[in-house]
Amino acid sequence: MPIRPLALRIEWVDPAELYVRGPAHEPHGFWLDAGPDAAEGWSHLGVGTPAAEPPRDAPLGDADPGGDAVGGPFRGGWVGWIGYDGGASRVGAPSTTDTDTAADTAAPDTAGLRVTRLIAFDHSRGEAWLLAPEDERADAEAELRRWRSSTPMRPPADGLGVAVAARTARARHTPAEYEDLISRCRAAIRAGDAYQLCLTTRFEVASDAPLDPVAVYLALRDALPAHHGGIIRVGVHALLSASPERFLEVARGIVRTRPIKGTRPRGTDPAADGALAAELEASVKERAENVMIVDLMRNDLQRVCHPGSVAAEKLLEVESYRAVHQLVSTVAGRLLPGTTLGALLDATFPAGSMTGAPKLSAMTILHALEAAPRGVYAGCFGWVGSDGRLDLAMTIRSIVLHPRGAYVGAGGGITWLSDAREEVAEVAVKARGPLGALGAVIPSGWVSTSGNLEKRACTSSRPKIGPSP
Numbered sequence: 383m384p385i386r387p388l389a390l391r392i393e394w395v396d397p398a399e400l401y402v403r404g405p406a407h408e409p410h411g412f413w414l415d416a417g418p419d420a421a422e423g424w425s426h427l428g429v430g431t432p433a434a435e436p437p438r439d440a441p442l443g444d445a446d447p448g449g450d451a452v453g454g455p456f457r458g459g460w461v462g463w464i465g466y467d468g469g470a471s472r473v474g475a476p477s478t479t480d481t482d483t484a485a486d487t488a489a490p491d492t493a494g495l496r497v498t499r500l501i502a503f504d505h506s507r508g509e510a511w512l513l514a515p516e517d518e519r520a521d522a523e524a525e526l527r528r529w530r531s532s533t534p535m536r537p538p539a540d541g542l543g544v545a546v547a548a549r550t551a552r553a554r555h556t557p558a559e560y561e562d563l564i565s566r567c568r569a570a571i572r573a574g575d576a577y578q579l580c581l582t583t584r585f586e587v588a589s590d591a592p593l594d595p596v597a598v599y600l601a602l603r604d605a606l607p608a609h610h611g612g613i614i615r616v617g618v619h620a621l622l623s624a625s626p627e628r629f630l631e632v633a634r635g636i637v638r639t640r641p642i643k644g645t646r647p648r649g650t651d652p653a654a655d656g657a658l659a660a661e662l663e664a665s666v667k668e669r670a671e672n673v674m675i676v677d678l679m680r681n682d683l684q685r686v687c688h689p690g691s692v693a694a695e696k697l698l699e700v701e702s703y704r705a706v707h708q709l710v711s712t713v714a715g716r717l718l719p720g721t722t723l724g725a726l727l728d729a730t731f732p733a734g735s736m737t738g739a740p741k742l743s744a745m746t747i748l749h750a751l752e753a754a755p756r757g758v759y760a761g762c763f764g765w766v767g768s769d770g771r772l773d774l775a776m777t778i779r780s781i782v783l784h785p786r787g788a789y790v791g792a793g794g795g796i797t798w799l800s801d802a803r804e805e806v807a808e809v810a811v812k813a814r815g816p817l818g819a820l821g822a823v824i825p826s827g828w829v830s831t832s833g834n835l836e837k838r839a840c841t842s843s844r845p846k847i848g849p850s851p
Contacts, residue, residue: 423505453511460496466758478749491757550826553585568800583791602819625780668709694711761777779812
C-alpha cells in the first residue's frame with residue numbers, strides 16, 4: 383500500500399493567484415482547474431519531474447476509500463496527457479504513429495510529470511491543503527512560502543508574450559473539403575460499416591517565437607470556464623484545456639465516464655438560449671448519437687467490471703457552458719479486483735465519444751478519411767493517483783503549444799441524419815474560443831459557412847454547470 387502523504391491545512395488563496403506566483407514560473411508545472419468561481423470540485427497545482435508514461439501496471443480501486451475527508455482525492459502520482467494516435471495504435475487501429483512520415487511532430491503523444499507534493503483546493507468547503515511525503519514536508523512548506531511572496535507572472539500587454547499582428551489560423555481542411563468528408567462518413571454509415579463517426583480537423587497558429595502558455599491559458603479560462611480545465615507544462619510543450627467532458631473517474635472501486643454527444647450554441651438572450659437548449663434535448667439525431675456512445679461505453683466498461691454492474695446512471699442531460707449547450711450521459715461500473723490502469727485504458731481508450739461506433743471500424747474509417755494525426759487532441763489528460771484513483775478529462779476545447787506555435791482540434795459526430803452545413807458550423811463554434819485565446823480567428827470560409835450559428839453562440843452570461851432548466 384502506498385505511503386499516505388501528510389496533509390497540512392493552509393490558508394485559502396485563489397488557485398489562480400497561487401499558480402501565477404508559483405508553478406507558472408516553472409518549466410514543469412501544472413494546474414488542474416475546477417474553474418473560476420467554482421463552488422464544487424477540486425483544483426490541484428504544483429510542479430513535478432518529467433515522466434512520460436503513466437504507470438500502466440498500477441492497480442486501480444482506491445486503497446483508502448475514506449480518504450476524501452482530508453486533503454482530497456489526489457495525493458500525488460502522475461499528471462499529464464495521453465494522445466489519441468498512440469491509443470489508437472495500441473488497440474489495433476491504424477494510426478499515424480505507425481509510420482514515421484505521418485507521425486505528429488508538434489508535441490509528444492504522451493507526456494507528464496511525476497508529482498510527490500501539491501496544493502489541493504476543496505471548492506465546496508473553501509479549504510486548501512498542502513500535501514507532501516513526510517520527508518519532503520519542510521521543503522514543501524518552504525516552497526509554498528516562496529510562492530506566496532513571489533511576484534505574480536501576469537499576462538503581458540499583448541496577451542500572448544510575443545509581439546504579434548492579428549492572425550488567422552490555418553485550417554487543415556476547407557469547409558468544402560470537410561463537407562465532402564461528411565458525405566463520405568454518411569456513405570460508410572449507409573454501407574453498414576459504422577453507426578456514427580466522430581470526424582475531426584485541426585486549426586494551426588504559427589509563431590516565430592514561443593507563445594506564453596500562462597497568458598494563453600488565462601485567456602482561455604476567461605473565455606471558456608469549465609469544470610475540467612487545466613494547464614500542464616512539460617518543458618517546451620504545454621496542454622491548455624477548457625474541457626467540459628470527464629472521460630474516466632475511478633474512486634472507491636467504481637469507474638465512471640461521462641460522454642458528451644450533442645451540441646448547440648448559447649443564445650443571445652434568455653428566450654433564445656432556452657429554445658436552443660430545448661432543441662438540443664429534443665433532437666432525434668443528437669439523442670440517437672448520444673445513446674450510441676452510451677452503449678459503446680457500456681460495452682467497453684464491461685470488459686473490466688463485474689458482470690451486471692455497468693449501467694447508465696444518467697441519460698441525455700443538458701449541461702450549459704459559456705459558448706455551448708451539451709448533451710451528457712453518465713455510465714458507471716464496479717471494477718474487477720486487480721484491474722490495472724493499462725487494462726482500463728486498453729478497454730476504453732480512445733474514448734467512444736471521439737471515435738464513433740463500432741469503435742475499431744470507426745477508427746479505421748476515420749484514419750483513412752482524416753489522413754493526418756490528431757495528436758494530443760481527442761486524447762485525455764488529468765491525474766493518476768498512486769493510491770488507485772484517477773480523474774481524466776477528454777482533450778477537447780484545448781490548445782497544444784509547441785515551439786513553433788499552437789494547434790486546436792475540433793470535430794463532431796456524424797450520423798446518417800447529419801446536415802453537412804450544420805456540422806461545419808458546429809466545428810467553427812467549438813474552435814472559435816480556443817483560437818480566440820491565441821489571438822487568432824478562424825479562417826473566413828469557416829465563418830461564412832457557419833453563418834447565423836456563429837452569431838447565436840455569443841453570450842456574456844457566466845456558465846451554468848449542470849442541467850439546464
